[in-house]
Amino acid sequence: MSFKRSCCPITNALDILGDKWTLLVIRDLVLGKRRYQEFLSSPENIASNILANRLKQLEASGLVTRHAYQHNPARYEYVLTKKGKGLRPVLDTLIVWGQKHFPGTVVFPRVNQRYGSVKP
């Protein structure tokens, strides 16, 4: 999907977000997760290749930035950009709709992990 399907803002948004995994990764980022293993540990059990692919796409789309928090071996953290953070209202309305129509669903708590300092 590299060409432009239409000039509709919804269509353009879905070209980035329209699959079963991308918004879940963004949800995790909003919840405070930053590292590969943290995303993998979410209960939906995303496959590692799908996760790697989605993180790459999110970076390419400017929703996420990646920076090393350690060298030798290089380890990366992922953080939402302003554009990525702008999706919160979308997630919020989805949560409202989801909670109304799927009884028993609950919003996950924010993770508040201590991250090591980053040496540039």
Next chain:
Amino acid sequence: MSFKRSCCPITNALDILGDKWTLLVIRDLVLGKRRYQEFLSSPENIASNILANRLKQLEASGLVTRHAYQHNPARYEYVLTKKGKGLRPVLDTLIVWGQKHFPGTVVFPRVNQRYGSVKP
């Protein structure tokens, strides 16, 4: 995707909405479209088999109801249920985000077609 991936409301919503086409069909329904050819005529050029499949899924998920507007041959119209209409805030926030980050995108106008009367 028939099992439950998790108890997250976003995940459950994405199990229905998480692809490149479903929310576009819902957008068309919100805009007032009801018939097969109308959905097909949208600028994104959805394939007819994908459209048929999505309409079936939407009906199965309770977002849309189908009723005949003509017999011999039977022709059907699709209308959003209350649950389906509840997605408007999601579309609205997507539009806001899309318009902000994809310059030049424009919201499509509502169609206001005269539909024939339905004989039950």
Next chain:
DNA sequence: TATGTAACTTGCAAAGTACAAGTGACTATG
């Protein structure tokens, strides 16, 4: 030396998507 961990990558089968063409039941036109 052996095991473990983090962040990926690779291989392959299964599922989903895109495009074209076909179907059945009519309606309209020459």
Next chain:
DNA sequence: CATAGTCACTTGTACTTTGCAAGTTACATA
């Protein structure tokens, strides 16, 4: 009356994406 057109789909086939398991690289720890 025969032909063409419309509507709402369905079918067939090729291509792409996804899901699962296993492998890789570069360390850290026992």
